[in-house]
Amino acid sequence: MCGITGFMGGKLAKAEERAAVLTAMADRIRHRGPDDGDVWCDPDALVGFGHRRLAIVDLSPAGHQPMKAASGRYIIAYNGEIYNHLALREALEQAGAAPQWRGHSDTETLLAGIDAWGIDATLRRAVGMFAIALWDRQTRVLTLARDRIGEKPLYYGWQGTAGARSFLFGSELKALHAHPAFEKRIDRDALCVYMRHNNVPGEHSIYQGIRKLLPGHLLEVAPHRPERVLRSYWSGAQAALQGAREPFAGSADEAVDALERLLRDAVRQQMMGDVPLGAFLSGGVDSSTVVALMQAQSSQPVRTFSIGFHDDVYNEAEHAKAVAAHLGTDHTELYVTAEQAMAVIPRLPTLYDEPFADSSQIPTYLVSELARRRVTVSLSGDAGDELFCGYNRYQITASLWRRLSAVPSSVRSAAAWLLTRVSPRSLNRLAASHPGAARWANIGEKIHKGAGVMAAGSPAELYLGMVSQWQNPGDIVVGGVEPATMLTGAAPELDGLGEVERMMALDLLTYLPDDILTKVDRAAMGTSLETRVPFLDHRVVEFAWKLPLDYKLRQEGASYTTKWILRQVLYRHVPRTLIERPKMGFGVPIDSWLRGPLRDWAEDLLSEQRLRREGMLNPTPIRRKWQEHLSGQRNWQHPLWCVLMFQAWLANETAFESTLAERAA
Structure with a gap:
């Protein structure tokens, strides 16, 4: 991981300037690779690579990057792991x-494969996660590549004036x-779509001219x-459609056996490395499955890590501890206070x-x-929900649409x-008196959110409303126009998938990466820790879509069991x-923090004078939600957190520019 x-x-004519x-x-x-670093420049072209290394496989200088192919034709700077190298x-x-192999790094394997098979064929053979920059000294072409699902990031774009245009890229x-x-x-259109999704999605970045x-x-x-x-070279949408066209033909028991074999192999491959390795463990289905398959293939107790909170609503540490004890892992847990958690917030913009x-x-x-104190690599259970239908919103949205459409x-x-005439707090109190109260946690907020999309004209429109933070982000971004995304008009062809599968496919393509x-x-x-996601082995992804x-x-009776096959494993x-x-x-209790210890911080970032002075956001709808949240009338933690994280990021950018200007002066 690097x-x-x-x-x-560009105009950096001198070699020392480029370096x-x-x-x-x-x-x-540097945080992505604190162990080593170097730069390389092509003496015959204005092309250069920089690399920071977190040494995982082949800790010797033979794994040093940027790396030249044995043929001398290619130079590579690479971030990630090829598990089947x-x-x-x-x-x-x-x-x-x-x-003639110089070492045993997967970087050297990649280069040899590209030399022999070409980059497209090599990536199709590869099982892994990666972001790659490759310079072909023969054709003088720069190639960038990203892994199938998007585990590793890669930004790029042309910048500068016509006479000094530079193509930039980076992790x-x-x-x-x-x-x-x-x-x-700042790209105000990208800011619009951020306000809907709480991230800058797809190809967009927060800056004009820079893409992912x-x-x-x-x-x-x-x-x-x-x-x-x-x-x-690989498509998640096509994997979903291919799976629907060629479904698994065996019995349920045979499917469970096949999934366990695939997951076991994926976990085994991802346990490779020359450094200490462990896993995140929440005690839920996904992380517990990964840890169980790790421990089944390890002669030593697997190192596992979880954090706990003293608020029972957010604390999973006791469940993780019980799973760890059953599996016999070397378990580390840390209970953190609200103050320790909130201390992370100032670091988030950076x-x-x-x-x-x-x-x-x-x-x-x-x-x-916590994990980085003992290991350099940690496996995680991410993507189990998207692949095996773990989110309740899939079934809820499909069921709701069947009723609403009539x-x-x-x-x-x-x-x-x-429905919105009754406050969420009152609805929550009413639900608490129901015999099945555990199933109705925060039902008031869910009813209010659902009410906001009840006039939807299609399942896609209904789902968009369910996953949106701001329903009309163009109303709050000054001068911004929301661009089309896979959820707002630029959806891939997914005919042949049912309503639930279509939502899962869109999450695989959007929410997951x-x-x-x-x-x-x-x-x-940010802590120099490599994470690996066994569920995102593309063989597992493709098999999941066949199920x-x-x-x-x-x-099962009147209820539904999510991730049924994964549970059986x-x-x-x-x-x-x-x-x-x-x-x-x-999660963490952002809603109560904003009414309590974070109130002054948030008030400063959301003040009407500040918003008007900066000229990026319309203060009227923001201030309305802020006041409703403070009064307890509504819980607007998610849309407000969107605004606050942008405001904190903007303040950080401004402060950084001021520091640079002072140094220059």
Whole structure:
């Protein structure tokens, strides 16, 4: 796991100037690779790479990057892991295409594969996560590549004036800041879509002219051909459609057996490395499955990590401890106070580089920091919900649409108005008296959110409303126009999928890379910890899409069991009594913090005078929600956190620019 950066073109004519800029760019992402770093410049072209190394496989200088191919044709700067690289080496050797190996790093394997098979074929053979920059000294073409699902980030874009245009790229935006051509102009349209989704999704970035490379894509650009050539080598949408066309034909028991074999192999491959390794453990289905399969293949107790909170609503540590005790792991837990959790907030703008407002970023950082004290690599259970239908919103949305579509929209609108006349707090109190109260946690907020989308004209529109933080973000971003995304008019072709599967596919393409994987990558790499996600082995992903929906979301009596097949795998290793309980999010009580210890901080960022002076956001709807939240009339923690994380990021950017100006003076 590392950090990469670089540039092509521009006016840095002297070799020492190019090296200095590359060093500065790489130093901005030193946290991604504190063990080693270097830069490389092509003496015959204005092309340079910077690299920061977190040494995981082959700790010797033979794993040093940027790395030159044995043929001398290619130079690579690479971030990630190729879990099957030893199998790729064997294939190269059998074909007589292997070089004289200098070490045992997967970077060297990648280069040898590219030399022999080309980059497209090599990536299709590879099982792993990665962001790659590759310079072909023969064709003078720069190629960028990103892994299939989007575990590793990669930003890029042309910056600067016509006479000094530079193509910049990097694992994080902060690396681009160090290049003299970087323009740093906020994209108000991207800010609109951020306010809807609490992240800057898809190809967008918060800066004009800078994009993210989409998962499963390659990009080519050259000094003589500055227009980007973008192509896909793997598609999540196609994996979903292919699975629907060619479903698994075996029995449910056979499917459970097949899934366990695949997951066991994925976990085994991801346990490779020359450094201490462990796993996050929440005690839920996903992380418990990963840890169980790790422990089943380890001769030593697996190191596991969890954090706890003294608020029972947010605390999963006791469940994790019970699972760890049953499996016999070497378990470490840390109970953190609200003060310790809130102390992370000032670091968030720097960690995430652009506005990001999933508040579970706070505990994710804390558990990463805990794990890094003992290990360099940690496996996680992320993506189980998206692949095996773990989110209740899938079934709720589909069920709700079946009912709503039978009612005229005018009647639905009137019903929504009536539902919102009762406060969420009153609805919660009413639900608390119900015999099945545990199933109705925060039902008041859910009813109010559902009421806001009752007039939806399609399942897609209904789902968009369910996952939106601000329903009309164009109303709060001054001068911004919301661009189309996969959820707002630019959806991929998903005909052939049912309503639930379509929502799962869209989450695989959007929510997973844009929110979940972004959150984990930045939080973990902020502590120099590598994270690995066995569920995102593309063989597991493709198999999951072949499974009938009933193997994932199974109706048992009057209720539904989510992630049914994954649970069956887990119950072979862990008693169901340790797992069966209502789903709990990995969060913190932002709602009460904003009314209490964070109130002054938030009031400063949300003050009407400040918002008007900055000229980015319309204060009227923001102030209305803030007052309703403070009064307890509504819980607006999520849309307010979106605004607060942007405001904190903007303040951090302004402070950083002021510091640079003072140093220059």
